Amino acid sequence: MADKKYSIDEEKIKKVIEEGVKKLENMDCGDRKGIKRHGGTGVAGGVWCLGFIGAAVYFIQQATSFGTGVIGLLKALVWPAVLIYNLLHFLKI
Numbered sequence: 001m002a003d004k005k006y007s008i009d010e011e012k013i014k015k016v017i018e019e020g021v022k023k024l025e026n027m028d029c030g031d032r033k034g035i036k037r038h039g040g041t042g043v044a045g046g047v048w049c050l051g052f053i054g055a056a057v058y059f060i061q062q063a064t065s066f067g068t069g070v071i072g073l074l075k076a077l078v079w080p081a082v083l084i085y086n087l088l089h090f091l092k093i
């Protein structure tokens with residue numbers, strides 16, 4: 001009896017899958033109703049992450065104490081902002 005309680009109805013599963021496939025086939029590409037959009041950064045996020053890791057490793061290697069290591073991590077977080085500020089200052093924009 002316990003087996004019957006957890007049995008799977010294959011016909012119901014096939015029917016649900018077929019209905020889902022039909023809905024996807026009939027969906028208009030311009031119809032975005034109900035689809036959540038996530039504002040991803042794409043490649044820029046990966047580049048920033050690699051830059052952060054590289055800067056954190058560099059600053060931690062230069063640290064002579066725990067306090068300077070923590071400051072190094074903080075510097076690694078804000079280095080892109082400092083870089084862009086200096087670039088814009090150099091370009092006089």
